[in-house]
Amino acid sequence: MAPVTRATARPHGWQWRIPLQHRLGNGYAFSSDHVSEDEATAYLLSHLDGQPLAEPNLIRFTAGRRKKSWLKNVVAIGLSAGFMEPLESQSIHLIQVGISRLMAHFPDRAFRQADIDRYNRVMTFEYEKIRDFLILHFKATRRNDTPYWDYLREMPVPEYLADKIDLFRGSGRVFRENEELFNDTSWFAVFIGQGILPQAWDPMADTMDEGVFKARMAEIKAVIARSAEVMPDHMDFIGQNCAAA
Ligand SMILES: Cc1cc2nc3c(=O)[nH]c(=O)nc-3n(C[C@H](O)[C@H](O)[C@H](O)COP(=O)(O)OP(=O)(O)OC[C@H]3O[C@@H](n4cnc5c(N)ncnc54)[C@H](O)[C@@H]3O)c2cc1C
Incomplete structure (x- = not known):
């Protein structure tokens, strides 16, 4: 049994394969703008390692987050605050971060706006940095066999990600901002794994x-x-x- 989850690029998204003790968990995260639900379901069923044990369960989602996770005396945590993409399995991390940041900014009955504003700022930072790392997986594709992958390869990306790509391409460096989740080894794995290589090495290596x-x-x-x-x-x-x- 493989000790890892396998993620495979597919014509209109990507497929996961998670080996469990009694079965293999399979799923297809696809873009409904590019393929119908029926076609995606049929594709998934024809790309399994064995016979399906159940009918596929369709989960629709709009990628994004609330503009304000905390409003007045209500705090949204987890899926109620937002959801992006299952590729990097960061959803439970965002629940944990939502709780720990809430503890750090815990209010009394005054619900001071400064606490609320700062909480929303730090949560926005968490979501946006994870979003940018997720986008890299798609942007850096070398696939050119479907309009879906063509769109992703050509799409504009957030400035933070564009800078990160330029910095790495220049001298192989990745800088971790504040407490963003993914560290340099994660970025290296996706950059190098997807064929983005630096043109020069870090000049510090020459010393x-x-x-x-x-x-x-x-x-x-x-x-x-x-x-x-x-x-x-x-x-x-x-x-x-x-x-x-
Ligand atoms: C197949 C699959 C694999 C996943 N793998 C990973 C992974 O590897 N790593 C990871 O981090 N995440 C993973 N996730 C995502 C993660 O499981 C979810 O993001 C997380 O469980 C969401 O927790 P939550 O508490 O925000 O929401 P939920 O678990 O959806 O909880 C919300 C609860 O609120 C209840 N509810 C809804 N409306 C109301 C209402 N009006 N009144 C009262 N109650 C209500 C619901 O019944 C539910 O019990 C995976 C998800 C799926 C589907």
């Missing part, structure tokens, strides 16, 4: 002694190899810790 640099890289490689060796096998781990009844 390092090449021998020291190579030794350090070899050390990292060895630590990863040793860690992998002592890790339990995926199925063994499940068997010992959380086997289905």
Whole structure:
């Protein structure tokens, strides 16, 4: 059993495949502007690794968020505040962040507008930074086989993302702003994985002694190899810790 979820680009969206102990969870996140529900359902059913165990369940959503998560004495958290895309599985993180930021700005009965405004500002930041990282996956596509992917490749993107792409293309650097969720390793994975490569390296690398640099890289490689060796096998781990009844 694969220990990972697989996400695969499809003609009008992407398909997930989540190995569970008793079945494979499958779904197709597609754009209803580009393909009908019937066609998408038929496509999903013909791209499963086995026989379907149930009829597909259609979930419609409009990507976006409330302009104000907190209004007067009501705070929207989780899906009531917004939803973007399941690709990076960040929905539960946004619930957690909504709760922790609410704790940080917790009001008394005065419900001071300054607290409310700041909460809404920080939540907007959370949503927008995650949005930009999600958009990168689609914008950086090299697929050109359907109008859906053509649209995504050509679409304008938010300025923050455009800057992030330019900075990485220039010298391979990613800067994490404040407490945004996705760190540099996440951005590297999508940039490099989707074929966006830097034209030059970080000039700071030139200040390092090449021998020291190579030794350090070899050390990292060895630590990863040793860690992998002592890790339990995926199925063994499940068997010992959380086997289905
Ligand atoms: C197949 C699938 C896979 C997912 N995988 C991930 C993942 O890997 N990682 C991740 O972070 N997220 C994932 N999500 C998303 C995540 O599960 C949801 O975003 C999250 O559970 C939403 O929680 P919530 O409390 O905001 O909303 P909900 O769980 O929808 O809770 C809202 C509750 O309010 C109730 N309600 C609605 N209207 C009213 C009303 N008028 N009065 C009283 N009660 C009402 C509803 O009955 C419900 O119980 C996945 C979702 C799906 C469908």
